[in-house]
Amino acid sequence: MLSVRRLLPLYVPFKSSRHYFSLKKNSMNNNGGFGPSGFVAPDVSSHGSTLRTFCTSKDLSAEKCVPCNRKGLSPMTEDSANALKPKVPKWELLSNGGVMKLRRKWKVKNFLLGLELFKIVADLAESEGHHPDLHLVGWNNVTIEIWTHACGGLTQNDFILAAKIDKLPVESYLK
Numbered sequence: 001m002l003s004v005r006r007l008l009p010l011y012v013p014f015k016s017s018r019h020y021f022s023l024k025k026n027s028m029n030n031n032g033g034f035g036p037s038g039f040v041a042p043d044v045s046s047h048g049s050t051l052r053t054f055c056t057s058k059d060l061s062a063e064k065c066v067p068c069n070r071k072g073l074s075p076m077t078e079d080s081a082n083a084l085k086p087k088v089p090k091w092e093l094l095s096n097g098g099v100m101k102l103r104r105k106w107k108v109k110n111f112l113l114g115l116e117l118f119k120i121v122a123d124l125a126e127s128e129g130h131h132p133d134l135h136l137v138g139w140n141n142v143t144i145e146i147w148t149h150a151c152g153g154l155t156q157n158d159f160i161l162a163a164k165i166d167k168l169p170v171e172s173y174l175k
């Protein structure tokens with residue numbers, strides 16, 4: 001008589017079964033999300049059965065931006081953007097001509113330190129392959145806006161870049 005144990009599949013650790021749904025590492029889905037550390041989960045929101053991904057890691061700055069040259073990439077919904085917004089509390093969500101963006105402002109001590117701030121943000125952006133819009137107005141007012149140009153709206157890349165910018169050592173540049 002075959003024992004029950006022989007019939008049972010080998011124990012599959014919860015983690016690996018959970019990652020059974022995971023997207024190929026670092027791939028972005030078409031709705032501006034991706035699952036480098038999350039997984040594809042049924043969307044229980046009002047959007048019906050479309051699948052969406054979400055970033056399960058607490059600290060977005062530990063994530064990595066992914067190339068956003070995927071065909072058919074569309075911006076995330078306002079609901080998704082509002083759900084991610086608490087992860088980047090120093091940034092504001094705005095819609096400019098229907099294009100959702102993240103925006104944060106700093107007042108720097110002088111013009112050259114404004115350019116210094118731009119330089120370290122630029123180095124970060126280059127390393128992530130995802131770039132912000134940089135503004136330096138009235139010599140000491142820095143504004144950074146982040147959005148995904150490839151789809152005309154927000155993707156998780158934008159939230160990751162914002163979280164990483166918040167970790168940069170710029171205190172000494174500020175008024």
Ligand SMILES: C[C@H](O)[C@H](O)[C@H]1CNC2=NC(N)=NC(=O)C2=N1
Nearest residue numbers: 067068129130131147148149150
């Ligand atoms: C392939 C690579 O993802 C693209 O060239 C990147 C470069 N940096 C970018 N930055 C931003 N903000 N949006 C983009 O669509 C974008 N595209």
